[in-house]
Amino acid sequence: MADYIYTMELRLTPNQQKGVTLVQDVARNAGMNVYLTGGAVRDIISGFPIRDLDFTVQGNPLKLQKEFERSGAIIGGTEDDLKVLYLTLPGGVRAEISPARTEKYEKTGKPPVIAPATIIEDLRRRDFTVNAMALSLNPGSRGLLLDPFNGAADVEAKLVRVLHNYAFVEDPSRLIRASRFAARFHWVLEERTQARYESAKENNYIEYITNRAIGNEIEQLAYEDDPLNVVRVLEKEGWLKVLSPHWTTAKIDTNGLSELMRTRQQMNELGYAPDPAAAVLHFLTAKLSDKEVSDIRKLIPRKDLVEAWRDISDHAKELAKRLSGKEAATPSRTWKLLSNARQDMVLFLAVTARQQAVEQKIKNFFTKWREVQQKIPLPEMTELLITPQLPEYPKIAEEVFMLLLDGKLRSRTERLNFLKPLAPPPPPPPPPPRRGRAAKAAVQAQPQAPLAAAAKKGKGKDKGQAAPVAVPPAKAPEKTKTVVPAKAPEKPKAEKPKSSPTKLKTAQKKKAPAKKPSSKPKKKSKKH
Ligand code: CTP
Secondary structure (H helix, E strand, O other), X not given: OOEOHHHHHHHOXXXXXXXHHHXXXXXXXXXXXXXXXXXXXXXXXXXXXXXXXXXXXXXXHHHXXXXXXXXXXEEEEEEOOOOEEEEEEOOOEXXXXXXXXXXXXXXXXXXXEEEEOOHHHHHHOOOEHHHOOXXXXXXXXXXXXXXXXXHHHHHHHOEEOEOOOOXXXXXXXXXXXXXXXXXXXXXXXXXXXXXXXXXXXXXXXXXXXXXXXXXXXXXXXXXXXXXXXXXXXXXXHOOHHHHOOOOOHHHOOHHHHHHHHHHHHHHHHOOOOOOOHHHHHHHHOOOOOHHHHHHHHHHOOOHHHHHHHHHHHHHHHHHHHHHHOHHHOOHHHHHHHHHHOOHHHHHHHHHHOOOHHHHHHHHHHHOHHHHHHHHOOHHHHHHOOOOOOOOOHHHHHHHHHHHHHOOOOOOHHHHHHHHHHHOOOOOXXXXXXXXXXXXXXXXXXXXXXXXXXXHHOOOOOOOOOOOOOOOOOOOOOOOOHHHOOOOOOOOOOOOOOOOOOOOOOOOOOOOOOOOOOOOOOOOOOOOO
């Protein structure tokens, strides 16, 4: 019995792990069996970034809404007839909770008849083998992979394979999904699936696609890491116009979109994880008419995403205004403002800002100002015992950083004048050595600690002296990470980033060179 818990924990970000625990606990408390399903399991096994968490419960997820809200989740939308719940879990983790169900398609183009079911029956109603796996989160079987169609083997073989011959007839949105997954992962359609795909295309089954499926497919585009690539494939296959009749790649702001994805990558490299979904939709539909955009918005199931997309330009304008005003009059104030602003907004503004001053401030925030961290006066701080062990250290380091940003603390005198009042009191002097017979007896009675033993052996003048006085390390503290005052949110577990030149590029964090392991093997003492 394969145990995938270790793999799951290894692959999920800390926030996603917390999200799994949260959903698992809420479902368990309600007495519902719960499984991680669909794309999340596929991505855990394939090694691709895990974009969102799909859960399936045996029961009605809509009944869990209050409990989820109490646990800090935000309800992003619901599909009342299907009883599907869209959540944003703490830390911005997207999740979808569906009830385990069967879907019986009785007539082409008509929605299926739905009935509650077991998890295995639920897996049978799904689109592709790689999406028809479940990972149990239940006590007794936690970590067990349910894979009735051998999806793991298709992940390995990089194949998109339908579960049965009627897959595309029953749900023509699978045609779009097959193209989307093949484009995203650079996988291919399995031979028979390809044949069914071609025949479904010829027979124009796509005309039976439901509005719900269109909305879901448009929403999924917003989460793609390379939306342009996927949209181009959809256009080539003839699916883009199915999603919106006049949608073509010419209607996309391709420059804006490319710049957005590059900037997002750089923010990721700096430890930020802005959610680009609303901005992606903004650029993807940049040249569609207002009516077309409004029609698309009505179809998207996650209402919080629609809201974010609708408001993105206004919010960005507001942030630009604040960045041009008093609130950002100095570099340190600007730093604070940008550190506390919503990172998705900073991302969007970094790409769309028209005022040069605003653009420059964002650029400095990501590049030049970060270099100022290298100037934190560690030697003086260490000299004054202001080290990371001090509880006040992060606060002091932040203050120093802010002053440095504003061009202060240039001279050593200035730095010492600022730091001295913040220094902790010096450690107490060592107790005087004991003398006489009583002291000797006391020393002999002590357990023989290595230092005391060494002293006793006469290796120092002060025989029997207690402990050596702590000397502040001459070296600068190894980790300067704590001095980064702008808290970078959780770093997503993305694929290895491709570096590309852009506006923001210049200041990558200078990492201290890793200590090379000595390549020379230790000399063995020769035996004579
Ligand atoms: N699903 C399906 N048929 C559809 C839509 C969804 O069988 N037409 C099932 C699949 O098992 C899918 C899961 O529901 O994995 C979740 O759907 P969705 O979130 O749309 O896709 P993901 O597979 O999670 O893919 P992505 O990585 O794009 O989120």
